[in-house]
Amino acid sequence: MHAMMVNGQLQQQISIADRGLLYGDGCFTTMAYKQSQLELFDAHLERLRFACDRLAIHLEDWSVLIEQVSNFVQSTQVFQQDSVIKIIITRGQGGRGYSPQGVSAPNLIISQHGLPQHYHDWQTTGIKLSQSPVNLALQPLLAGIKHLNRLEQVLIKQALLKQDFDDAIVCDTNGIVVESSVANVFWCKKDQWFTPSLAQCGVDGVMRNHIKALMQNKSVDLQVVSHSIDALLEADELFVCNSLMQVVPVLELNCLDRSKPKLFTQKRSREIQSWIDGTLTPSVCTHQ
Numbered sequence: 608m609h610a611m612m613v614n615g616q617l618q619q620q621i622s623i624a625d626r627g628l629l630y631g632d633g634c635f636t637t638m639a640y641k642q643s644q645l646e647l648f649d650a651h652l653e654r655l656r657f658a659c660d661r662l663a664i665h666l667e668d669w670s671v672l673i674e675q676v677s678n679f680v681q682s683t684q685v686f687q688q689d690s691v692i693k694i695i696i697t698r699g700q701g702g703r704g705y706s707p708q709g710v711s712a713p714n715l716i717i718s719q720h721g722l723p724q725h726y727h728d729w730q731t732t733g734i735k736l737s738q739s740p741v742n743l744a745l746q747p748l749l750a751g752i753k754h755l756n757r758l759e760q761v762l763i764k765q766a767l768l769k770q771d772f773d774d775a776i777v778c779d780t781n782g783i784v785v786e787s788s789v790a791n792v793f794w795c796k797k798d799q800w801f802t803p804s805l806a807q808c809g810v811d812g813v814m815r816n817h818i819k820a821l822m823q824n825k826s827v828d829l830q831v832v833s834h835s836i837d838a839l840l841e842a843d844e845l846f847v848c849n850s851l852m853q854v855v856p857v858l859e860l861n862c863l864d865r866s867k868p869k870l871f872t873q874k875r876s877r878e879i880q881s882w883i884d885g886t887l888t889p890s891v892c893t894h895q
Contacts, residue, residue, distance in 0.1 A: 610719040612679045615671075625714055627697030630705065631756030633713075634658035635695040636813070638850050639722070640680070645692060646887060647850060648676075650813045655696060658752040659713075664698050666713050672696075679717045691720040691851060695755070726852040730880070733856040733873055734773035734847075738836060738863045739763050739788065743779045743808045751811035763788045774847065776836060776860065779808050783833050790847035790855070791815035793829075794839055795875055800829040801838065814848045821882050836862060840869045846876040854880040 611619045626632035636654055639646045659666055699711035741763045767775050767788060774787045784803050786792055791812045793802045800822065805811050822829045839845060845857040856873040
């Protein structure tokens with residue numbers, strides 16, 4: 608089994624009364640652990656803070672979580688190789704029904720997992736996308752955060768298993784492009800870059816924000832937009848990204864109402880990956 612720490616103790620059990628299990632009442636983040644350090648740890652921590660604020664989960668002392676992550680990394684023998692660290696924060700235990708009144712302190716769960724091997728292959732060769740028949744519901748109160756209720760993504764993955772594609776572009780119920788099943792999306796037409804607005808739904812990824820900052824520093828024109836999938840069909844280049852896969856070029860996109868795929872180039876996507884390779888500095892998780 609994978610290494611796991613629950614509330615500072617190396618163990619793999621948690622109460623069945625935990626609200627993360629009962630209601631998906633919590634949030635999480637996943638980050639790469641490479642060369643004995645965590646990549647973009649501060650940004651992942653900030654995303655957890657944002658999600659907890661949005662969900663009104665009161666973690667009073669964030670230094671406790673930071674200390675637990677540091678202890679977990681230092682005490683676990685499996686960290687001799689690159690891997691994935693996942694941090695889950697649940698609201699805790701208790702409360703009557705859905706009400707959060709009377710709950711315990713938040714539960715902190717840290718676990719280690721192997722890096723998905725196919726992500727390296729995707730990054731090297733590129734991928735083929737479909738358009739998912741499953742759409743995301745609009746809920747601005749949850750938009751952007753990586754909460755524990757991922758039933759929409761389960762349905763999206765179930766539909767993808769029936770297709771012969773690597774991943775799928777996902778739209779909302781109004782037909783607006785949001786993300787892929789596991790990543791954020793960027794596309795380019797001529798010299799203009801675009802990425803979807805996440806004001807109504809979707810996950811605001813750490814790598815998405817890292818790339819946005821790199822583009823700003825290099826004076827690359829990027830627009831955050833609410834466009835239908837037709838905009839992707841007019842693009843020259845398309846890539847997906849997250850903290851584990853980084854930049855993955857898209858070779859082709861297959862839409863539900865079109866018989867022929869849209870093909871893309873890869874030059875600009877690989878240039879952006881080179882920016883990440885040159886600027887991504889792992890941060891040690893010992894900040895107070």
